[in-house]
Amino acid sequence: MNEAKFNNGLFPFDDFHGTDDNTSSLPAADVAGNEAPYSSMSPDEFERSISGRNDGDDAENDNGSKNNRRISLVKLVAITLVVVFAILFSTFSWFTMNRETENNGMAMTATDLPFEIATIGNAVRNDSLLESVRTEYVDGTVSGNYHITSGTESIKLRYDTSLSDSAEVRPGIGDTLRLYIVPKTNSAVNVRITLNISAFVSVSKMDQNGNILYKTENGQQVLDTNGNPIVDTELIEVTNAADFASEVRSKTNNNGVAADASNYVKAADYLRGHILFFGGEGDTSESTPEAQRYYYTTPYTSGVIDAAIPANKLNTPVPVPIYWMWINTLGQIALPDNSSQQRRGYPILADSNTDDKAIIKTYLIDNRANIFANNDSNTVDYINAVTSTNTTPETFSTAFSALSKGYNRADNYIGTRIAYFIIEVTIEQG
Amino acid sequence: MNRLLEKIKMMPFKKKNQLIAAIALTLALAIVLPVFAWFTNQKKAAEMYKIEYPNSLFLSAAHREDSVNFEINGIDADELVTDYWGTPIQSNGSDQKITSKYYVFNVTGDSVDKFTIQLAYTTNNPFTYELYAAKELDEEPSHPSGTEVDFIEYSLTGETVDGMPSVSGASYHTSARPPAVLYYKIDDTVTEGWPEGQGTYTPGRYYGRYLNSINGTDANSDPQNSYYEMAYSNYSNTHQDAKPVYWQAANVSAFPGMTNTNKLSFSRHFILKVKWNAGELDNTQKETDIIYISVKATSS
Numbered sequence: 001m002n003e004a005k006f007n008n009g010l011f012p013f014d015d016f017h018g019t020d021d022n023t024s025s026l027p028a029a030d031v032a033g034n035e036a037p038y039s040s041m042s043p044d045e046f047e048r049s050i051s052g053r054n055d056g057d058d059a060e061n062d063n064g065s066k067n068n069r070r071i072s073l074v075k076l077v078a079i080t081l082v083v084v085f086a087i088l089f090s091t092f093s094w095f096t097m098n099r100e101t102e103n104n105g106m107a108m109t110a111t112d113l114p115f116e117i118a119t120i121g122n123a124v125r126n127d128s129l130l131e132s133v134r135t136e137y138v139d140g141t142v143s144g145n146y147h148i149t150s151g152t153e154s155i156k157l158r159y160d161t162s163l164s165d166s167a168e169v170r171p172g173i174g175d176t177l178r179l180y181i182v183p184k185t186n187s188a189v190n191v192r193i194t195l196n197i198s199a200f201v202s203v204s205k206m207d208q209n210g211n212i213l214y215k216t217e218n219g220q221q222v223l224d225t226n227g228n229p230i231v232d233t234e235l236i237e238v239t240n241a242a243d244f245a246s247e248v249r250s251k252t253n254n255n256g257v258a259a260d261a262s263n264y265v266k267a268a269d270y271l272r273g274h275i276l277f278f279g280g281e282g283d284t285s286e287s288t289p290e291a292q293r294y295y296y297t298t299p300y301t302s303g304v305i306d307a308a309i310p311a312n313k314l315n316t317p318v319p320v321p322i323y324w325m326w327i328n329t330l331g332q333i334a335l336p337d338n339s340s341q342q343r344r345g346y347p348i349l350a351d352s353n354t355d356d357k358a359i360i361k362t363y364l365i366d367n368r369a370n371i372f373a374n375n376d377s378n379t380v381d382y383i384n385a386v387t388s389t390n391t392t393p394e395t396f397s398t399a400f401s402a403l404s405k406g407y408n409r410a411d412n413y414i415g416t417r418i419a420y421f422i423i424e425v426t427i428e429q430g
Numbered sequence: 431m432n433r434l435l436e437k438i439k440m441m442p443f444k445k446k447n448q449l450i451a452a453i454a455l456t457l458a459l460a461i462v463l464p465v466f467a468w469f470t471n472q473k474k475a476a477e478m479y480k481i482e483y484p485n486s487l488f489l490s491a492a493h494r495e496d497s498v499n500f501e502i503n504g505i506d507a508d509e510l511v512t513d514y515w516g517t518p519i520q521s522n523g524s525d526q527k528i529t530s531k532y533y534v535f536n537v538t539g540d541s542v543d544k545f546t547i548q549l550a551y552t553t554n555n556p557f558t559y560e561l562y563a564a565k566e567l568d569e570e571p572s573h574p575s576g577t578e579v580d581f582i583e584y585s586l587t588g589e590t591v592d593g594m595p596s597v598s599g600a601s602y603h604t605s606a607r608p609p610a611v612l613y614y615k616i617d618d619t620v621t622e623g624w625p626e627g628q629g630t631y632t633p634g635r636y637y638g639r640y641l642n643s644i645n646g647t648d649a650n651s652d653p654q655n656s657y658y659e660m661a662y663s664n665y666s667n668t669h670q671d672a673k674p675v676y677w678q679a680a681n682v683s684a685f686p687g688m689t690n691t692n693k694l695s696f697s698r699h700f701i702l703k704v705k706w707n708a709g710e711l712d713n714t715q716k717e718t719d720i721i722y723i724s725v726k727a728t729s730s
Binding site for chain 1 (some may be wrong): 443447450451455471472473474475476477478479480481482484667679689691692
């Protein structure tokens with residue numbers, strides 16, 4: 001990687017290869033729907049509509065008691081409405097808060113889920129940054145080697161500094177999410193795990209004139225160990241282009257990045273397209289002949305995993321490891337075998353694993369706009385060509401070179417724009 | 431349905447009141463319950479990763495022109511040492527043959543702080559190779575008669591390379607256009623290539639080290655020849671001079687003497703000196719040698 005050689009002409013660094021937000025759709029629609037009959041009707045109207053229907057009954061009563069009853073009815077309805085509004089607004093305000101709510105104010109406790117979740121390891125990657133952008137994640141309660149949630153807590157996944165590399169991520173790098181389910185029952189538990197990737201951009205702050213601002217302390221520039229000033233940056237989540245642009249403008253005054261917002265959104269989409277999740281480890285051990293090595297099994301291309309926790313595991317952390325990898329080259333994931341000699345590195349899935357390779361092919365076609373920077377009307381044909389074993393060398397060559405180019409360009413797109421990403425795992429009862 | 435409505439109509443007012451209250455509260459509960467259920471029916475976990483900025487390096491001819499313009503051919507063992515005007519410079523009353531040639535190349539990069547330059551070459555000819563930092567000049571340096579020329583001329587061709595990051599600054603003559611000629615000299619202010627410790631070192635030179643060597647200074651002295659397999663795999667019938675020598679200068683800076691904290695793009699020139707001992711190179715005995723120059727970013 002990153003090498004250029006004279007003998008082959010020039011190779012600029014071309015190897016940097018590298019869903020929507022989980023909008024909570026559930027109760028928002030219900031609440032809005034239920035709210036309408038109440039909120040669109042004033043207490044007066046409500047009263048009128050009822051009294052209208054009661055005219056016959058009331059005719060026997062004298063005017064005084066009729067009025068009294070009306071007043072008490074109005075009061076009752078008003079109280080009921082207040083109660084309903086109170087509930088509505090508390091839920092509304094909850095929805096407009098962060099997607100992952102904080103558990104203050106409403107004092108709810110979770111007692112329904114038959115499990116807690118846990119993680120293991122001596123450190124949290126980018127701990128303080130994670131805290132700064134996602135306040136709800138906590139360390140959990142330490143129990144033995146495990147950090148376990150309690151109640152409604154969301155937990156920071158951990159890693160082991162001695163076993164795993166904390167270095168920066170680039171194409172070809174993968175990791176394991178060390179997730180455990182801790183059943184609170186001896187019955188078997190089914191869980192549904194949803195995976196989401198959120199991307200963040202490190203945006204340089206600028207002054208009114210568009211000059212880069214450097215970090216200062218007490219009016220003095222902060223210098224690094226070499227005596228150079230350090231650019232002042234702000235970490236901003238990539239949501240949609242409009243929101244991202246306005247957030248960038250208000251927090252950093254960096255109009256260049258704000259104007260380029262749609263490309264940052266694209267970069268975040270490419271990141272989601274290039275990171276794949278897997279359920280099992282492959283075989284890359286030294287003792288296996290090189291031609292037979294591969295990285296993973298069981299691709300989770302939908303981002304949803306259904307897992308079954310066996311019975312009799314009360315309070316026992318059961319590992320549900322999730323492997324992810326930023327796929328380095330298209331050849332590693334798309335080619336059925338290496339007969340073309342175009343594959344660099346080991347395949348992601350074993351060549352014999354044709355079922356999973358078919359899943360990947362579908363994934364490439366369905367998500368082509370988020371995988372290839374040069375996606376166009378030919379892309380599907382190209383994907384079919386490179387994933388087939390019956391393609392003529394000429395057709396293969398055209399298709400593979402176009403797709404690889406688009407894949408690598410997307411990687412570069414990601415790397416030059418996205419600074420951090422968070423993999424968020426939501427676990428529900430299946 | 432009609433009967434039900436009738437029943438409601440006939441209901442005493444008090445009961446109607448209760449019914450309304452009951453419906454209202456039921457509705458309220460209907461709203462609250464799914465919210466509660468949703469809230470309590472999921473747990474979340476997260477991990478945050480930092481993405482490495484993609485660094486890129488470009489190797490090219492002088493002034494970042496296409497590498498086809500970098501040529502090392504045509505070493506003439508009988509060429510004489512002359513001054514700028516071609517007048518031979520004599521030593522002890524006789525003409526001298528040259529014992530070295532200089533070639534300029536460029537390394538341009540983006541988001542790179544330090545990088546490694548590697549030379550890999552065969553040894554058919556009695557050449558040794560040295561690497562120097564170079565500076566680019568747009569004015570012809572002085573060249574008094576009777577002295578050897580100490581700079582290299584390069585006529586711009588305009589053959590550029592796509593995708594290179596733009597650079598600026600005094601050390602790079604951005605506005606130079608063909609048919610301009612640029613001049614390159616060893617930059618004797620650069621000392622970053624010197625070995626650690628005391629010693630007398632040549633300004634601008636990168637001393638580097640040989641990889642397949644016992645002590646790092648003698649090429650191919652490693653009896654194991656650790657890198658042999660990479661070139662020839664299991665093939666053993668190889669001539670000694672066809673076994674590549676690997677030499678590396680590590681930690682070459684994007685900006686000598688400074689750290690590229692802000693990931694600025696840069697352009698640096700280097701001079702490759704091909705040298706041989708007087709009398710060892712014979713035009714009738716010359717063979718072909720291959721030299722690969724490669725650069726790789728040092729991960730930070």
